[in-house]
Amino acid sequence: MLQAARDLYGKPMQITSGCRCIKHNRNVGGAANSAHIQGMAVDIATPTGEARYEIINALMKSGFRRIGINFKKKFVHADIDESKPHPTIFSY
Numbered sequence: 617m618l619q620a621a622r623d624l625y626g627k628p629m630q631i632t633s634g635c636r637c638i639k640h641n642r643n644v645g646g647a648a649n650s651a652h653i654q655g656m657a658v659d660i661a662t663p664t665g666e667a668r669y670e671i672i673n674a675l676m677k678s679g680f681r682r683i684g685i686n687f688k689k690k691f692v693h694a695d696i697d698e699s700k701p702h703p704t705i706f707s708y
Contacts (some may be wrong), residue, residue: 621680624677628662631658631659631660632660640676650685651682651695656696657694657695662692680694682702
């Protein structure tokens with residue numbers, strides 16, 4: 617799904633976080649039940665609003681149904697953890 621999103625976006629994506637071990641997840645302030653621990657999540661740098669829009673659009677067209685936006689740290693989170701509410705877009 618991520619490769620499909622990259623293809624649709626048509627430009628390189630800077631992945632800032634993917635699969636995390638429990639210790640690293642805790643050290644970066646991740647949620648105890650983070651989808652990153654299961655290898656089901658990715659964070660992608662979005663330096664501009666235009667990039668954020670295009671990446672979110674590509675992620676949704678590729679089947680991602682859980683998307684988080686962190687405006688302060690300028691990244692988008694996408695995951696496929698069906699144990700969490702979906703479809704949804706959230707900010708944090």
